[in-house]
Amino acid sequence: AACDNRRTHMPRSPPAADSYQQGCIRMTLENADLWKSFHSIGTEMIITKHGRRMFPHCSVSISGLQPFANYVIMMDMVPVDSFKYKVNAYEQWEVAGKAEPQPPCRTYMHPDSPAPGSHWMKQSFSFLKMKLTNNTLDQHGHIILHSMHRYYPRFHVIQADSPYTVRWGPFQTFSFPETTFTAVTAYQNPKITKLKIDHNPFAKGFREGGTHAHSKRKSLKPHRHWCENCINLYNVQFMGVTWKTILFP
DNA sequence: TCACCTCTCACTTTTGAAAGGG
């Protein structure tokens, strides 16, 4: 009962690869207190057509790797359950039916991958640049989710020299209960909005003043949605490899 | 009608190339 959520540890070994089983790899969620603040209210993550970063973002530290072996570290999103949700008249979340069919599964590879164990263990690392989208036709390699559905991030540590050989590498998987969230296209709970504005520096422009003027609309600058970090991943998918199927049956 | 979703806004932070110094 007194377990430490920051060190939730759910290792899995690949089938028939027990001989490759490594020592105790441990992953720790770095900004767990912030995550818990959100979790206690009911974390919501904005998803948009063009992709939105998470806030809080996932930042972890790791130990127990072999210093000179190379590792690829990846992240994906797992549905919490098979329901979709809505906010009722009392401003509470409730089940609103069965989940939509799962969108195409995407995996985000940490941009440092592959790197030796010593690199990963040197200091914590984040998945800041990963983006979430509700666009099932997304061409940028963002992680595709359904709005009003619940998910949690999952991290995979794979011993591999290249993104193209992760299929054969031993791997372990980690997740953290306090990182569960509901995907939304607009915040539903004002408390979540306030927490985000208080902690996310990019929201500062909306924090002070109230100078927000909708009357003077300028033409929108063209957005550049280019995620270099996803290129490797995208190429891998292009070559016919479905990460979900091969790595995590 | 209604519940979500999309677009656009103003402002802040981040990024990264160029310049400067040692």
Add this chain to the structure above:
DNA sequence: ACCCTTTCAAAAGTGAGAGGTG
């Protein structure tokens, strides 16, 4: 030539809310 620091403009990231959609 090389490395590090500083500068600074451009790019990117934010939540709100009007309007759109089915």
